[in-house]
Structures are given as C-alpha cells and as structure tokens.
Amino acid sequence: MPRELRRFVTAPGPRGEQLARDGEDVTILPQYERHPRELGASIAAAVRLVRRDRPQIVVSTGAGSAALYCAVARAAGAKLVFGETMARVTGPSASGRVTARLAHANLVQWPEMGSVYPRARVCRPLLLEDVGAPLAGDAAGTLVVVGTHTAPFDRLVSIAAAAARAGVLPAPIVAQVGPSRVPFPEAETHEFLAPEAMAAAIARSQVIVSHGGAGSLSAALRTGHRPIVLGRTRRHGEHFDDHQEQLMGKLAESGLVVALDDRLGPEHVEAALAPLPRPEASPLPSMHDALASALDELGLARL
Structure with a gap:
C-alpha cells in the first residue's frame, strides 16, 4: 500500500x-x-x-x-x-x-x-521466518532483556545477576532491566534501549537471556541465537496472563530456546551456544x- x-x-x-x-x-x-x-x-x-x-x-x-x-x-x-x-x-x-x-x-x-x-x-508464525542464520563470528558477551512491559521482572534480573556472580555468563554483560531495582553490578544496566541500540546489542552478543516476549525472541532467532528464556507469569505479577510461558514451551519443544525455571547454570549456556535447528518446512x-x-x-x- x-x-x-x-x-x-x-x-x-x-x-x-x-x-x-x-x-x-x-x-x-x-x-x-x-x-x-x-x-x-x-x-x-x-x-x-x-x-x-x-x-x-x-x-x-x-x-x-x-x-x-x-x-x-x-x-x-x-x-x-x-x-x-x-x-x-x-x-x-x-x-x-x-x-x-x-x-x-x-x-x-x-x-x-x-x-x-x-x-x-x-x-x-512470523517469529520463525529467517530462523537459522549463523551466529556472528565476532559475537561476545551476554545481553539480558526484560522487555518493555511496565511491570518489573525481578525474577529474571535476579537469576541473571546470580549467574553473573558465579561466572556462568560470558562478559561483558549488558542488561536491559526495565523498572527493576534488583542490584546487578556485574552488568552495564539500562532501563530501556532504543530499537537501534537493542538490535545492535542482540547482533553483537554471544548469549542472550530474555523474557518470553515474541518480539525479543524473534530478533534473537533471526540473528542465529538460541535465547535462554524465562517467561513472565501472572501469578508473580509480571504480566496480565501466562502467554509468555506458553510461547516459551512451544519454542523449547522445537529446540529453538533454552527454557529456565529458577536458576541459570553452565548447562543452559552450553545449550544456548549449540547451532540452531532449521524449522521444518510448512505448507x-x-x-x-x-x-x-x-x-x-x-x-x-x-x-
């Protein structure tokens, strides 16, 4: 048009x-x-x-x-x-x-x-278009993304901060933490990132730890990442409902994301760095x- x-x-x-x-x-x-x-x-x-x-x-x-x-x-x-x-x-x-x-x-x-x-x-699904591009050869460090929802996502920030302190996440670490006030001194933190800055951070990062928002996951998959994902939930007051957990589960079944529960360990990072599978052809x-x-x-x- x-x-x-x-x-x-x-x-x-x-x-x-x-x-x-x-x-x-x-x-x-x-x-x-x-x-x-x-x-x-x-x-x-x-x-x-x-x-x-x-x-x-x-x-x-x-x-x-x-x-x-x-x-x-x-x-x-x-x-x-x-x-x-x-x-x-x-x-x-x-x-x-x-x-x-x-x-x-x-x-x-x-x-x-x-x-x-x-x-x-x-x-x-639009989210699966162009999945499977190889990760950039010079990718390094970690990006943590909680999205633009107005509710804080303290669970994800706390889990990522604990993993950083344990030396699990590769440095340097950049974290978009929204309104969260959880201490994260190991990371360069931002409340929000402009779209251009977010796209650049995704492209240059080796590991992505993300909320279950479709936009963030789609951007990660298009650049060859298998993101480590924790979905926002209603029971924790993080969203209106549990659709992020549903999407995370769907993508985990296809090997496109690494699902988190209450901790982030070396096995999650190892899985995130494995090559992405190509989605099956769809009629x-x-x-x-x-x-x-x-x-x-x-x-x-x-x-």
Whole structure:
C-alpha cells in the first residue's frame, strides 16, 4: 500500500517512535492498560481519529488502545482484518476475544489457534521466518532483556545477576532491566534501549537471556541465537496472563530456546551456544500471503 494511503495508530512506545523516524505517518493514542480512568480518553481519541480519516481498511493485532480504535472504525464502516499476535499459542488475547468477533477476516499463527478462532486462517508464525542464520563470528558477551512491559521482572534480573556472580555468563554483560531495582553490578544496566541500540546489542552478543516476549525472541532467532528464556507469569505479577510461558514451551519443544525455571547454570549456556535447528518446512501460508488474500477477498488489495 502506498505510504500516502496508510497510517499507523499505536500506543506510546519505541515502536511508534521508530516508525515515525522511518517516515511513516504515525498517530499515538493515549495509553490504555485496562484501567477504567484511561478508557474514556482512549475512546474519545479513537472517535476523533476515525472521524478525521474515515479509514476503509484496518489491519491490527487489536491490543490495548488499538482494540478500541478497531471497534470505533468498524462501527463507522471500515473493513477489519485481525491478526492474533504470534505470542498467543493456545488461547486468545483479551482484546482478541472482542476484535476477532468484529473482524471480516482473522489470521492466527499457530495451528492450535485454529480451534480458538474457528473462522481464522492459520499461517506460519512470523517469529520463525529467517530462523537459522549463523551466529556472528565476532559475537561476545551476554545481553539480558526484560522487555518493555511496565511491570518489573525481578525474577529474571535476579537469576541473571546470580549467574553473573558465579561466572556462568560470558562478559561483558549488558542488561536491559526495565523498572527493576534488583542490584546487578556485574552488568552495564539500562532501563530501556532504543530499537537501534537493542538490535545492535542482540547482533553483537554471544548469549542472550530474555523474557518470553515474541518480539525479543524473534530478533534473537533471526540473528542465529538460541535465547535462554524465562517467561513472565501472572501469578508473580509480571504480566496480565501466562502467554509468555506458553510461547516459551512451544519454542523449547522445537529446540529453538533454552527454557529456565529458577536458576541459570553452565548447562543452559552450553545449550544456548549449540547451532540452531532449521524449522521444518510448512505448507501453511505466510502472514504476508494470507493478509494479501484477505484484502483481495474484501476488494481492498489495490488500495
């Protein structure tokens, strides 16, 4: 779709900032983290934006503020294509339960999700595209990543810090720790890293210790890493639900990640440094092809 005909609507954060730097037309909606006082502002902003732009087609993962925008745009007559995030393996996202019902077409990225959204087209996971590139020959040190979720991930920071003190993780160590206040003197710590800095840190690191976020895992796999992963959980107050554990388990079954529990030992680092397996060939369509097909069926492929 030509750049002049598209707009990105998203919540505040580094992804929207990167899109704007890339020259895209980006509108930031008020942050909506499921708190009632944020609901009115997000709905009002979505209504203003839809009235201004009159979108014909909305393609979205439907998360947070975007879910509200999707509902308003659908009510105004827009065609809606919903793509469930690749982080969802066995159950729907909270926003997906609503957005999928409103959508004219639904796309999912794991076979198990075909029974969750019966009308959905099952696609190859974006996360597995381009997996298997060799690790850079000059890669060195360790990168620890907790992601951009607003809740601290003290469990992962504590486990990584203990492994660093025991000499398990190769130095130098760079750690993106979010709002955590767990001491980690062995590492160069950052609350957050800009997308360019994160991409560079991933590419140059030998070992990656990560939360179970799909974006972080995808970036690691594309650069030849087998990340050591601890998923955020609801029971520890680290996320809304346990989808990161589900994704971690799915990828561990295929040998693409090293799953952690409560400690990080030399055996985890050894496993992380073994070459990645190539994903098995899949007869399923890519997300790109499935989206193009959905748009064509809706009469919107030439927009």
